[in-house]
Amino acid sequence: MHTTKMLNSDDFVFNIDGSKASFDAVFPGFNEKDRIGMVVRRSAGGIGASVLIMAAITRFYDFYRPQLGNENGKLRIYPDFFIFHVGKSHMNHYWMDVWPSHKEVIVENNPEQILEAINDRGITRLLVEDIPLSPATFLRETISSAQHRIVSAVAYSPTGRVNQGDMSIMSCAAAEDCVLASLKMSEELTEEVREQLRKSRQALFSKGRVMETYRRVEVSDAIHMLTQSPNLISIIDRQINMT
Numbered sequence: 001m002h003t004t005k006m007l008n009s010d011d012f013v014f015n016i017d018g019s020k021a022s023f024d025a026v027f028p029g030f031n032e033k034d035r036i037g038m039v040v041r042r043s044a045g046g047i048g049a050s051v052l053i054m055a056a057i058t059r060f061y062d063f064y065r066p067q068l069g070n071e072n073g074k075l076r077i078y079p080d081f082f083i084f085h086v087g088k089s090h091m092n093h094y095w096m097d098v099w100p101s102h103k104e105v106i107v108e109n110n111p112e113q114i115l116e117a118i119n120d121r122g123i124t125r126l127l128v129e130d131i132p133l134s135p136a137t138f139l140r141e142t143i144s145s146a147q148h149r150i151v152s153a154v155a156y157s158p159t160g161r162v163n164q165g166d167m168s169i170m171s172c173a174a175a176e177d178c179v180l181a182s183l184k185m186s187e188e189l190t191e192e193v194r195e196q197l198r199k200s201r202q203a204l205f206s207k208g209r210v211m212e213t214y215r216r217v218e219v220s221d222a223i224h225m226l227t228q229s230p231n232l233i234s235i236i237d238r239q240i241n242m243t
Contacts, residue, residue: 001061001068001070001076001077001078001097002095002097002178003054003057003058003061003096003097003175003178004061004065004068006174006175006177006178007054007057007058007172007174007175008058008062009023009055009058009059009062011058011171011172011174011175012051012054012055012058012169012170012171012172012175013169013170013209014026014055014167014168014169014170015167015168015169016166016167017166017167021167023055023056023059024059026052026055026154026167026169026214027056027125027151027152028151028152029151030056030059030125031063032060032063032064033124034060034124034125034151035079035080035081035082035121035122035123035124035125036053036056036079036081036082036123036124036125036126036127037081037082037083037084037118037121037123037125037126037127038053038081038082038083038084038126038127038128038156039084039086039114039118039126039127039128039129039226039227040083040084040085040086040090040091040129041086041087041090041129041131041227042090042129042158043090043091043188043189043193044090044091044158044183044186044189044193044197045090045091045129045158046083046090046091046093046158047091047158047160047179047182047183047197047201048129048156048157048158048159048160048212049127049154049156049212049214050096050171050175050179050212051160051169051170051171051175051210051211051212052127052154052156052169052212052214053081053093053096053098053127054096054097054171054175054178054179055169055171055175056079056081056125057079057081057096057097060079060081061079064077078097078098078099078100078103079097080103080121080122081098081103082098082103082104082105082121082123083098083103083104083105084105084107084114084117084118085104085105085106085107086107086108086109086114086226086227087106087107087108087109088106088188089104089106089188090188091182091183091186091188091189092104092182092185092186092187092188093182094182094185095178095179095181095182095185096178096179096182097178105117105121109227109229110227110229111134111136111138111223111224111226111227111229112136112137112138112139112142114226114227115138115142115143115146115223115226116142118146118150119142119145119146119149122149123149123150124149124150124151125150125151125152125153125154126150126152126153126154126219126222127153127154127155127156128153128154128155128156128217128222128225128226129155129156129157129158129225130155130156130157130162130163130215130225131225131228132225132228133221133224133225134224134225134227134228135224136223136224136226136227138223143223146219146223147219147220147223150219150222151219152216152219153216153217153218153219153221153222154167154214154215154216154217155214155215155216155217155222155225156212156214157213159200160200160201160204160210160211160212160213161204161212161213162213162214162215163215164215165213165214165215166214166215166216167213167214167215167216168211168212168213168214169211169212169214170206170207170209170210170211171209171210171211171212172209175210176201176210179201180198180201183197183198
């Protein structure tokens with residue numbers, strides 16, 4: 001909950017389709033029960049959506065600020081936001097207030113299993129890497145559950161800038177400090193990789209702030225952007241075993 005004393009919603013600047021906007025325009029109808037899930041497929045890829053994650057965490061805390069604190073009688077709570085690490089752990093997001101650690105979920109590089117993990121955690125807002133749509137076979141129950149529950153989806157780039165982005169979000173120095181602190185504590189990364197990532201963040205500065213861009217996508221498309229790994233055989237085998 002360290003970000004509750006570092007950030008407030010005025011620290012982020014939103015732009016959609018070339019016009020000034022608000023966080024609620026990014027995720028219409030967002031509320032304290034929303035659950036964000038971000039699928040990460042490469043080393044430290046999640047920092048490409050760090051501004052959106054930090055803005056969403058700050059917006060979540062807005063629902064509870066008068067009650068928050070570590071003292072007796074106060075509410076100690078973290079948003080139910082999850083990072084789905086495909087194949088292996090790609091980074092530690094603790095300083096970005098993704099906590100406790102069970103919210104960093106490692107999943108197999110298989111679209112069905114990724115979507116099952118997303119469903120199991122009741123994700124309502126989905127962030128996926130901006131990759132080409134890939135054909136995948138899902139159990140009917142799995143895809144129906146996702147489409148029925150997920151309200152909206154956004155594509156991000158590990159670089160922080162997507163092609164043909166229709167949304168941009170500017171961060172602040174305190175939020176970027178949390179991102180860099182997460183990089184520093186990530187044992188999955190070598191010091192050489194950390195330094196490369198720190199330098200790449202410098203390229204995102206605009207008017208003294210880090211700016212990332214995103215692209216809104218249909219939920220049905222996002223489901224086919226979970227991974228580029230085929231899964232047809234494994235699904236057929238499971239369907240046979242269920243009959």
